[in-house]
Each structure stands twice: as structure tokens, then as C-alpha cells.
Amino acid sequence: MEWESRTASGVTLGADNCITQSQKLKGLRLCLDKADDWDFDVFELEKEADGYPLQVLTWHVFQKHNLIDEFNLDRIKLINFLRQVEAGHMENPYHNATHVADVVQSMHCILSKGGLRKFVSRMEVLAGLLAACIHDFEHRGFNNDFLIKTQDDWAIDSNDKSPNESHHLASAWKILRNPEANFIHRMPHAQQVQLRKLVIDMVLATDMAEHMAIVSRLKTDLQKVQHQHLENLIRGLQGAIKIADIGHLYAAHHVHVKWSERLEEEMWLQGDVEKARNMKVSFLMDRDKPGVTKSQPGLAISCLS
């Protein structure tokens, strides 16, 4: 089944709409053809995919890597899973389904064109794309520090250990409990266990609190460039998802500026909530002061160095 042969929303259109529909699918196909490019414009995909960029892009790259046939994934249940993942994203300025589609696309590029491609197994490709797809599931636009300070349920449930990332992982994985969305049900148990471990290790690595530790271990590993066992490679995969997560730093300038402005607005929204709760406003989150767009060049330099 080709995803592009359906409308993104699953609505069947009448004959009168055939020409429009055909033009829309052509636009979507042209856009997806560019999904192998580092400087992919995810906002173009958002428009062409009728507001369903996450499920359309993830399905496309799963097909592209032949993961559905190779792992005998259940196509209908995968579609149901992806729909539920996309529906679980709030319309935050930054942490929304379009950002996640962007991260999936960046992960696809890293795994198929980056230096890591020589070392990764097929299971690691599947895990990398799945981790990217769920890595911000149900994000509410607040950072971990805020969740911990306010004793939010997500902080309590995770004992203050990466409250956001722990929630994204656990609640997305629970989707698989629904038999209609359990697309890996035919996968041998040992493979399911391996997949889950890889996805957990990658999504938890997106917590910026782990940034310095991961980068430092990765720098050491990169001096020994042989794929010998999983423990070393997982660090490479953690580095990959972290790079994909800030992939807009190497996007076209106008795309990068748009994401930076959205990040700034989301941070200011958290600052508004902090002010309303009489909390100290977090760094860069006060809309009455210069925001992240003034600091982004510094962030880019520190991330890329």
C-alpha cells in the first residue's frame, strides 16, 4: 500500500475532486522526493501533507529503508500507530508534529548518508527512525526544569529523571498495547526487546542535561572508528538523534530563522506561566527581555564545535 495513494487524513474524495487531488499528490510526491536532502524544508511538507507531516514522512522513510517488509511490520497497524503518535502532539510553537517530522527526516539523512551508515544494523535503522518519531510525544512546551520545580505529574512519575523524555517514551510505547496499533506484533520477542532498548537509550539521550556527558563519551569513541559491539554504537546513535533534534541549525536560513522564532515564542510562553505563578522567570524566557533569537548564534557555535 502506497501512503501517497490515500489522502493524508484517510478521506476518500469524489470524482469532481480528482484533478485537485491529483495535483495535491503530485506536490506531495515532489516534496517527498526531496526528503533525502540535508536542507529539506519541512514547512513545505507540512503544507503538502495537509497538516499530517509526521505520519506521511515517517511512512515514507520506513518504505525507503524497506523496513516494513524486512521486519514484517503490520502495515495497517503501523498507519494506526503513526496516526495516534501525530494526534498526540500539541500545537506548541516549537515542539509540535512538524518539528518531529523534521527530526525524523534528519535522522533518515544521518542514517543513510552520514558516516554512521557504515556501522548501523537494520535494527538500528528501524530503532533510530522510531525513536525520532516518538521523541517528543505529548510535549506540552515546558522544559524539565519547570516540570521538576512545579512538581508536575511527569516529574513525580519519573522521580525527576528526564520527566519530559520519560513521558514521551512511556506514553508512546503504550500505544503499542492497543492491538490495532501494535505494528511489531509479528516481530520475534527478542527483536522487540532489542528495539525497545535502543529506542529508550536514544530518546533519553535527547535530554539536554545529558548533553555534555554524551558528547564527551562520543568524542572518545570517535577516535576508535570500528563497529565492534552495540555499547559503542549506541553512543553514535545517541549523538545522531541529538544532531537530528537540532537539525534546523543546518537547514536553509529562512527555515532556521522560523524555527528559532518558534522556539523563542515557546520559551516566552513558559516564562508567562512562570510569571503568573510568581516563579523566577527562567533564562531567556522573559518576553520583556532579549530572547533566544539573540542567543542562537552562540548556541549554534557551541553545538557545532
Ligand SMILES: [Zn+2]
Ligand atoms: Zn525534539
